[in-house]
Amino acid sequence: MTIANLIRILTGALEGDRELRESLPGLMKEADRAWRRADRRIERSRMAAQAAMGILEKVRINALAVQMDEFLQEYETLKHVDLEDCREFIQFRADPLDQKRLHTLVDMYDRIRDAGTVGYSARTDSTMLFGPGLLTWYARTPDFHFDEDTLRSGSVDALHEALKDLQTFGDKVTEICSRLQSIRHAAEKAADVMFDLSDLLDDCTENIRRLRKSRGTDWTAYTPGEKLAVARGVQVAELMQDMADFHVLTEEAEVKESLVKATKHAREVIHELGA
Numbered sequence: 001m002t003i004a005n006l007i008r009i010l011t012g013a014l015e016g017d018r019e020l021r022e023s024l025p026g027l028m029k030e031a032d033r034a035w036r037r038a039d040r041r042i043e044r045s046r047m048a049a050q051a052a053m054g055i056l057e058k059v060r061i062n063a064l065a066v067q068m069d070e071f072l073q074e075y076e077t078l079k080h081v082d083l084e085d086c087r088e089f090i091q092f093r094a095d096p097l098d099q100k101r102l103h104t105l106v107d108m109y110d111r112i113r114d115a116g117t118v119g120y121s122a123r124t125d126s127t128m129l130f131g132p133g134l135l136t137w138y139a140r141t142p143d144f145h146f147d148e149d150t151l152r153s154g155s156v157d158a159l160h161e162a163l164k165d166l167q168t169f170g171d172k173v174t175e176i177c178s179r180l181q182s183i184r185h186a187a188e189k190a191a192d193v194m195f196d197l198s199d200l201l202d203d204c205t206e207n208i209r210r211l212r213k214s215r216g217t218d219w220t221a222y223t224p225g226e227k228l229a230v231a232r233g234v235q236v237a238e239l240m241q242d243m244a245d246f247h248v249l250t251e252e253a254e255v256k257e258s259l260v261k262a263t264k265h266a267r268e269v270i271h272e273l274g275a
Helices: 003-014 018-022 024-075 099-115 132-138 148-153 156-215 224-244 257-273
Strands: none
Touching (some): 148 156, 156 224, 224 257
């Protein structure tokens, strides 16, 4: 029996339906079954959210520890780079690429990869996104606060409290599952974007490597198209930095708005590039 049916029966009993009132003692068993179903539903939602976040963490670790490191090694060999030459075609940040910050991210993710660790404490200053403990803490199935004795011989006030408890339970389960689904969807979208950015950055790194070997390292000697190939890598690196430099979840287990905005912006750029 669903929570909605339990609520209807209890409501009818309170409105004076004798037959429904006599059936109330048996509702506790149905309430327990509903609780078990809700518990399994929440656990499935939690595991799906956790799995999606795990995929995102893995792609971020590889992108920052390996691919960004390779890009920076190639990019930093170039001399006299002036990205203003490409600003007509590429929207960069107002500030120049923060290479020092990118190196910090590379070092941090490289240490995480080497340690083979996954997860973080939500109260640390780490930029890691994946908090299995946080999800477990949030995705706790709420309990009922009434028992069979209340349903069997409880006062009208006690039955009203049981009815309120059922309504609160149903609302809370819906809220928990909806939030876990939002987390899963946000992580899946972010992972898809990170995969695309990683592919783009690999191509940009290879472009710089070929240019360096065939044309040298002097930016001023490059054609407009060659400069654009280098600048595109800087643009992708900026987008990847935005995708890496924050928690995915707040301490209240809500998706951070910064992740949603960064994912949306990066996806728009990827679509503009036709990638």
